[in-house]
Amino acid sequence: MLPISIGLSRCLLGDAVRYDGKGKYSETCSDLFNKTFSLYPICPEVEAGFSIPRPAIELVQHASGIKIIGRDDKQLDVTEQLNNYCDNKVLSLGFLSGYIFTPRSPSCGFASTPIKSIDGETVFHHSGVFAQALLNKYPTLPVIEEPNLSSLLAMLRFQLQVISYYVIHHSKAPQPSADLVEGNVTLDLILQNEMSMENKMSEVNELFRKMNAKQLHEQLMKLKTQLNDK
Numbered sequence: 001m002l003p004i005s006i007g008l009s010r011c012l013l014g015d016a017v018r019y020d021g022k023g024k025y026s027e028t029c030s031d032l033f034n035k036t037f038s039l040y041p042i043c044p045e046v047e048a049g050f051s052i053p054r055p056a057i058e059l060v061q062h063a064s065g066i067k068i069i070g071r072d073d074k075q076l077d078v079t080e081q082l083n084n085y086c087d088n089k090v091l092s093l094g095f096l097s098g099y100i101f102t103p104r105s106p107s108c109g110f111a112s113t114p115i116k117s118i119d120g121e122t123v124f125h126h127s128g129v130f131a132q133a134l135l136n137k138y139p140t141l142p143v144i145e146e147p148n149l150s151s152l153l154a155m156l157r158f159q160l161q162v163i164s165y166y167v168i169h170h171s172k173a174p175q176p177s178a179d180l181v182e183g184n185v186t187l188d189l190i191l192q193n194e195m196s197m198e199n200k201m202s203e204v205n206e207l208f209r210k211m212n213a214k215q216l217h218e219q220l221m222k223l224k225t226q227l228n229d230k
């Protein structure tokens with residue numbers, strides 16, 4: 001296992017923490033990622049003090065901003081409780097190098113959560129309140145919604161982004177050696193360049209975007225070997 005921690009929505013491990021008392025088991029997270037990274041599961045709604053099961057909530061656009069309201073009980077307003085938890089929790093998550101989210105959740109969705117009007121119509125999609133708080137605090141953190149891990153390319157890219165983020169953001173992380181990528185732009189050159197962390201992650205993402213599955217897999221194997229050897 002690599003010395004790298006990634007967060008994930010706790011229900012993806014199959015834990016029965018959802019509003020309906022069920023889990024949302026992901027074999028990819030529970031098997032593959034659990035063997036590669038140290039997983040840090042979080043259920044924002046449970047940690048914020050909500051029960052299991054609990055009334056379903058949704059995000060509703062009001063004139064004063066987005067409120068977190070009961071789906072069936074419109075008098076239920078947990079906006080302050082959940083937002084306060086999220087704003088405080090993300091302060092302690094600087095050790096993470098990536099995050100896997102459950103789609104469409106009012107807490108954990110990443111750009112897929114429906115935002116409703118007061119009349120109950122979906123007006124647009126946005127991130128859930130925990131996902132948004134995390135990204136506000138760590139804007140370059142690699143994140144993905146679990147269903148996208150079923151694409152081999154996306155899954156390989158995400159792992160490489162996580163490892164690169166770890167190397168860039170955690171100064172004691174072992175630096176990869178010089179032969180990681182053939183070509184004019186190499187991963188080690190990007191990582192060792194003096195540019196800002198934001199620009200480094202942007203260049204890294206662009207580099208991985210141009211690679212096919214075979215190249216991504218080769219890079220991943222090299223990086224895993226190097227990090228495990230240090």
Ligand code: SF4
Nearest residue numbers: 010011018043105108
């Ligand atoms: S709040 Fe997040 S972790 Fe908890 S059940 Fe909902 S999607 Fe899963």
